[in-house]
Amino acid sequence: MEVVGARAPGKIILAGEHAVVHGSAAVAAAIDLYTRCSLRLLTEDESASSAVELELRDPGLAFSWPCARLREVFFPTDSDSAAAGEPRPCSPDLLAAIARLLEEQEIPEAKIWLSSGLSAFLFLYTSILGCRAGKVTVSSDLPMGAGLGSSAAFCVSMSGALLTAAGVVAVGGGGGKGWELVRKDDLELVNRWAFQGEKIIHGKPSGIDNSVSTFGSMIKFKKGELTSLKSSNPVKMLITDTRVGRNTKALVAGVSERSSRHPDAMASVFHAVNSISEELSSIVELTANDEIAITSREEKLAELMEMNQGLLQCMGVSHSSIETVLRTTLKFNLVSKLTGAGGGGCVLTLIPTLLSNLVLDKVIAELESHSFRCFKVEVGGQGLQVCQGDC
Ligand SMILES: Nc1ncnc2c1ncn2[C@@H]1O[C@H](COP(=O)(O)OP(=O)(O)O)[C@@H](O)[C@H]1O
């Protein structure tokens, strides 16, 4: 069979991370850094030992599971009952069985954080394709575990490729050349599968990351409801990766624990974040015809981001490396906030339209002198795309 491919973008959260898990609104946008997943189902001739193979290009690791072993774990009682049409959660018993299956792989200790991604892969693959032999290759532009939604881009691109190979998502309408957009109904199905994968990696995701990675653009997200935001003036952001590793699942659990220790205080914090996200989303949508100058729009966005950062500190998810980025950019009168789960990872800095490239280069040089890594990204682009053949 021919190769099918899918690519899904990472994201930034402009306002509302963590609070969105507790029902507040949040605003997120796709960025032009992608995770790509390609998949080829193997015939019996090609896969003498009949296995499911996974190559992760970025950590540079390859895994292989004999189909017979997968059948014992995933379908112990009868023949394959994969059902690509109806996403279902991974039960705690199955998750424990997957963890035992992963113990048989020799994952280097330094890369043990990959286990949750591998568990999501095995669950999605066997749920959608059963135990058919196949080879999957994944590559990514995104730093992993840094707040740019690599886990969601992994689950969305994987679900997209698996559902395309299963013949559920249509591909080839573009004449079989290059990346193609996906029909809305198909995107919704991919998004629901990807959410099940995110649950394995995050524990309790809000669904914002997989939604923005699937549908792209800039969105407001509240309690599972998504509103697409139309911005005629693009928002420019600099991303700084502090390179301090952290884990979303642990940070989300930490905020929930703080919330159960101080329910009233934290409810007020989440309520304040909700107001910030609502106001930020209405400012983003103001058009050139609205009577507000671009500079005053940017000042309002900056102030809301600054307020949100203060509330993220209240939730206990800032970090000394994040504070260093905030202090450094403030010297240039620029406002920053953490993005994603925090605890290290990435920080956003709003780039005003009138900021000269010379000053921006100075900001980047100073940030990079702290061993941080800066990215200039395009905000609000495409979501999931699929392709036939090698893209
Ligand atoms: N390309 C990938 N290959 C394998 N696993 C991945 C990949 N991208 C993300 N993951 C999984 O997602 C985890 C990171 O997710 P998370 O802690 O939510 O951070 P973020 O989503 O901000 O990057 C990794 O530890 C890994 O398990």
Ligand SMILES: C[C@@](O)(CCOP(=O)(O)O)CC(=O)O
């Ligand atoms: C903290 C949170 O709001 C975003 C997490 O994003 P990331 O995995 O750090 O990229 C969690 C969620 O919404 O599921």
Ligand SMILES: [Mg+2]
């Ligand atoms: Mg994540």
